[in-house]
Amino acid sequence: MQKIGVFVCWCGSNIAGTVDVAAVVEAVKKIPDVAYAVDYKYMCSEEGQKIIKDAVEEYGLDRIVVCSCSPRMHEATFRKCAESIGINPYMVEIANIREQCSWVLKDVKVATEKAIQLAKAAIAKVRFNNPLHPGQSQVVKRALVIGGGIAGIQTALDIADAGYKVDILEKEPTIGGKMAQIDKTFPTLDCSACILTPKMVDAACHENITIHTYSDLEAVSGYVGNFDVTIRKKARSVKADICSGCGICTEKCPARKTPSEFDEGLRNRGAIYIPFAQAIPKVPVIDREACLKFKTGKCGVCSIVCPNGAIDYTQEDELITEKYGAIVLATGFELIDLENYGNLGYGRSKNVITSMQLERLTNAAGPTEGHLVCPASGKEPKSVVIVSCVGSRDTSGRGKTYCSKVCCMYNAKHAMYIREKYPNVDVTVFYIDVRTPGKGFDEFQRRAVEEYGVHYVRGQVGKIMSDKEGNLTVFASDLNSGRHLMLNPDLVVLACAVKPAKDARKLASMLTASIDTNDFYVEAHPKLRPVESPTAGIFLSGMCQGPKDIPETVSQAGAAAAKVIGLLAKDKLMTNPCTAKCNEQICSGCLTCTNVCPYGAISGVEKEVVTLNGTREKRVVAVVNEALCQGCGACTVACPSASMDLQGFTNKQILAEVDALC
Amino acid sequence: MLKDAAKFEPKIVAFCCNWCSYAGADGAGTARKNYPANVKIIKVPCSCRVNPMFILRAFQRGADGVILCGCHPGDCHYSTGNYYTRRRMALLMSMLNFMGVAEDRFRVEWVSAAEGAKFAEVMNDFVVQITALGENVKLRDLRCKK
Numbered sequence: 001m002q003k004i005g006v007f008v009c010w011c012g013s014n015i016a017g018t019v020d021v022a023a024v025v026e027a028v029k030k031i032p033d034v035a036y037a038v039d040y041k042y043m044c045s046e047e048g049q050k051i052i053k054d055a056v057e058e059y060g061l062d063r064i065v066v067c068s069c070s071p072r073m074h075e076a077t078f079r080k081c082a083e084s085i086g087i088n089p090y091m092v093e094i095a096n097i098r099e100q101c102s103w104v105l106k107d108v109k110v111a112t113e114k115a116i117q118l119a120k121a122a123i124a125k126v127r128f129n130n131p132l133h134p135g136q137s138q139v140v141k142r143a144l145v146i147g148g149g150i151a152g153i154q155t156a157l158d159i160a161d162a163g164y165k166v167d168i169l170e171k172e173p174t175i176g177g178k179m180a181q182i183d184k185t186f187p188t189l190d191c192s193a194c195i196l197t198p199k200m201v202d203a204a205c206h207e208n209i210t211i212h213t214y215s216d217l218e219a220v221s222g223y224v225g226n227f228d229v230t231i232r233k234k235a236r237s238v239k240a241d242i243c244s245g246c247g248i249c250t251e252k253c254p255a256r257k258t259p260s261e262f263d264e265g266l267r268n269r270g271a272i273y274i275p276f277a278q279a280i281p282k283v284p285v286i287d288r289e290a291c292l293k294f295k296t297g298k299c300g301v302c303s304i305v306c307p308n309g310a311i312d313y314t315q316e317d318e319l320i321t322e323k324y325g326a327i328v329l330a331t332g333f334e335l336i337d338l339e340n341y342g343n344l345g346y347g348r349s350k351n352v353i354t355s356m357q358l359e360r361l362t363n364a365a366g367p368t369e370g371h372l373v374c375p376a377s378g379k380e381p382k383s384v385v386i387v388s389c390v391g392s393r394d395t396s397g398r399g400k401t402y403c404s405k406v407c408c409m410y411n412a413k414h415a416m417y418i419r420e421k422y423p424n425v426d427v428t429v430f431y432i433d434v435r436t437p438g439k440g441f442d443e444f445q446r447r448a449v450e451e452y453g454v455h456y457v458r459g460q461v462g463k464i465m466s467d468k469e470g471n472l473t474v475f476a477s478d479l480n481s482g483r484h485l486m487l488n489p490d491l492v493v494l495a496c497a498v499k500p501a502k503d504a505r506k507l508a509s510m511l512t513a514s515i516d517t518n519d520f521y522v523e524a525h526p527k528l529r530p531v532e533s534p535t536a537g538i539f540l541s542g543m544c545q546g547p548k549d550i551p552e553t554v555s556q557a558g559a560a561a562a563k564v565i566g567l568l569a570k571d572k573l574m575t576n577p578c579t580a581k582c583n584e585q586i587c588s589g590c591l592t593c594t595n596v597c598p599y600g601a602i603s604g605v606e607k608e609v610v611t612l613n614g615t616r617e618k619r620v621v622a623v624v625n626e627a628l629c630q631g632c633g634a635c636t637v638a639c640p641s642a643s644m645d646l647q648g649f650t651n652k653q654i655l656a657e658v659d660a661l662c
Numbered sequence: 663m664l665k666d667a668a669k670f671e672p673k674i675v676a677f678c679c680n681w682c683s684y685a686g687a688d689g690a691g692t693a694r695k696n697y698p699a700n701v702k703i704i705k706v707p708c709s710c711r712v713n714p715m716f717i718l719r720a721f722q723r724g725a726d727g728v729i730l731c732g733c734h735p736g737d738c739h740y741s742t743g744n745y746y747t748r749r750r751m752a753l754l755m756s757m758l759n760f761m762g763v764a765e766d767r768f769r770v771e772w773v774s775a776a777e778g779a780k781f782a783e784v785m786n787d788f789v790v791q792i793t794a795l796g797e798n799v800k801l802r803d804l805r806c807k808k
């Protein structure tokens with residue numbers, strides 16, 4: 001006879017507030033084979049676990065059902081608890097009476113009834129549980145970081161410093177990300193390049209770091225500890241090993257019609273270019289779509305001027321395959337397109353710019369060598385308007401509903417840049433709220449107002465018009481005074497919302513990592529596991545997980561590295577024992593299952609098997625490789641003879657649950 | 663509270679894949695997005711683990727509605743699982759009427775881990791739909807009832 005123990009948790013008042021836990025205990029006690037049932041305030045606490053352990057000893061329990069929060073929270077806790085007293089961890093089932101019951105129902109009677117039914121289903125399932133034993137798999141001691149912004153660089157450095165090999169995969173011709181474009185950083189106003197470029201150099205020189213720039217993720221397979229990755233190293237058309245980085249080619253290239261991505265279109269670049277002076281690697285790339293040699297067959301100037309003969313028009317993409325134990329996503333962000341914000345005049349007037357363009361205009365290494373000018377006239381502005389929350393916190397459907405988090409701070413920074421260098425320029429910031437939580441942040445913003453005399457106007461900008469001469473008129477409302485305002489600034493800066501990198505969704509699909517409706521990667525737990533993806537072995541670093549500034553990005557990058565190091569430090573990993581298993585007695589060897597398995601875990605093997613009528617015969621049967629099987633269960637449904645079953649979620653277990661609920 | 667004796671309370675089974683929809687259901691709970699107690703969830707690793715047999719068994723045992731939830735196409739934790747689900751369930755759907763179950767009693771929905779609110783919405787909607795359809799009598803095999 002089975003001896004099932006049922007433990008009903010109050011979760012303080014989270015469950016007990018809506019579910020009559022005592023009634024649940026009484027109800028399950030009546031079920032055959034339930035040898036013991038009890039409720040307690042916090043089952044997951046040490047005291048709660050002791051109740052379970054004592055009950056196992058006293059009543060000789062062999063199966064445990066815990067009615068509590070979601071198994072995603074504490075299944076592991078209760079499995080460990082069972083194991084500590086000699087019960088196989090897979091003899092534990094959880095009835096989720098919090099998330100699925102007390103938290104979504106209000107009526108005590110209704111909630112109690114549902115809790116009892118959920119408990120019954122879990123009890124019905126646990127009767128068919130079998131002890132399962134995890135296997136082991138090797139861990140490849142190498143990590144891949146996708147994205148070479150500050151997040152990716154910091155994560156890679158931390159992993160490399162711990163002694164593990166790590167590769168950075170960056171789609172652009174250089175690492176550095178957005179931080180390389182920024183002029184100075186809040187709240188200290190130190191020069192962004194001065195703190196970033198040494199880190200870029202550290203990464204490039206580190207013996208444990210390999211950088212693949214101008215590269216894309218081509219394919220991924222495998223699982224935690226054992227990812228097989230193919231990287232497409234796009235053809236630069238320049239031999240990196242011969243190029244000395246002198247840059248003569250980039251100066252002489254006659255095809256200069258492409259707007260520079262790095263300078264946010266404020267300047268044009270050649271078809272062969274190095275994004276910026278401190279780029280790593282400092283090897284140019286030929287943009288084949290802009291290059292005259294590729295377009296017309298004529299030109300070839302770069303190859304003539306190159307003193308080292310490094311130009312190679314015939315270079316082809318290279319595919320690199322490598323194995324990794326862990327993968328970190330650090331793909332960062334982009335600014336939204338402003339096509340839905342035509343009312344603000346972006347694209348129609350050159351003097352309406354984005355905040356990132358302003359960073360380039362104030363940057364000494366930028367297209368104007370740091371002279372703030374209106375792009376249309378080339379003249380210094382007399383007054384500037386900064387518009388906050390363009391596309392952020394916008395519930396009208398044309399922008400993003402979330403707060404981009406960094407804009408309030410960089411708006412104050414931008415206003416200070418301008419007032420510091422050009423005290424006669426008037427700066428007005430329009431805002432909904434000023435949000436400055438963070439160390440030294442509020443003080444920083446106050447300085448902008450009190451010391452730098454920046455005007456802050458609470459209100460929204462409705463429209464920005466530009467006349468034939470390019471003069472701007474800003475129509476706005478001042479919410480505090482209720483007045484309508486009309487301003488005529490020379491330059492308008494739009495603090496537009498951030499959004500995840502363009503390829504975030506594609507990468508999430510390739511890595512089976514979760515992604516939210518805004519395309520930010522989802523963490524395994526919003527509070528307790530913020531740098532891990534729900535998919536084992538995939539970690540998150542930086543803006544790709546949600547808006548954050550550089551200090552937060554760097555902290556998260558370090559946290560992600562710590563998690564990766566923790567994983568790589570293990571020699572072996574326990575594998576999920578909930579794998580498919582073939583009943584060889586009834587398997588006909590049709591091998592239908594092999595075709596549906598996404599991991600190629602099943603193969604046909606000729607074996608001697610005992611048939612149903614007891615005779616022995618040699619024939620082909622399906623055999624599952626436990627190390628490869630991830631336990632999806634696709635094969636179990638495909639199998640025409642129902643010989644394939646999934647351990648931990650067997651046909652019998654699921655049908656028992658169905659029967660208990662209907 | 664007195665329950666309206668005449669009010670029909672449908673029995674609804676929801677199969678949810680562990681990685682998206684089950685997490686979405688947790689999200690509904692965390693955000694306190696209410697949906698009726700009629701819906702009871704069975705967790706499966708992936709929507710592709712759901713054998714049409716499980717669904718038929720539920721109807722046979724007297725379920726009034728069955729809903730199967732998985733990750734959005736392209737987002738399955740096992741890459742391709744929900745593509746199998748989509749095909750299999752399209753096939754099942756085409757046979758339900760023939761087998762004597764109104765096809766409106768069965769639904770497939772894609773709910774991601776981030777869509778707690780959607781989970782609750784879908785369940786509310788499904789309960790309304792099934793309540794309107796009334797009790798499922800056709801496939802109920804009384805021999806299965808104790």
Ligand SMILES: Cc1cc2nc3c(=O)[nH]c(=O)nc-3n(C[C@H](O)[C@H](O)[C@H](O)COP(=O)(O)OP(=O)(O)OC[C@H]3O[C@@H](n4cnc5c(N)ncnc54)[C@H](O)[C@@H]3O)c2cc1C
Nearest residue numbers: 147149150151171177178185186331332333542543549550
């Ligand atoms: C105008 C502006 C001013 C700012 N000023 C400040 C400031 O003063 N102080 C501050 O703390 N923060 C500031 N921030 C925020 C700061 O820029 C971010 O916190 C920081 O850049 C985030 O770093 P990241 O590495 O996560 O992302 P990113 O810098 O975006 O780096 C991501 C990298 O991943 C690469 N990548 C993307 N997709 C792929 C792919 N599919 N494959 C390979 N590689 C890929 C990108 O090319 C990029 O190199 C500012 C932001 C803006 C917009």
Ligand code: SF4
Nearest residue numbers: 587588590591593639
């Ligand atoms: S589909 Fe079933 S019967 Fe056919 S080989 Fe696979 S396990 Fe055996």
Ligand code: SF4
Nearest residue numbers: 597629630632633635
């Ligand atoms: S359960 Fe999924 S991964 Fe495992 S053998 Fe079957 S199809 Fe392959």
Ligand code: FES
Nearest residue numbers: 679708732733738
């Ligand atoms: S894991 Fe959700 S559908 Fe496959």
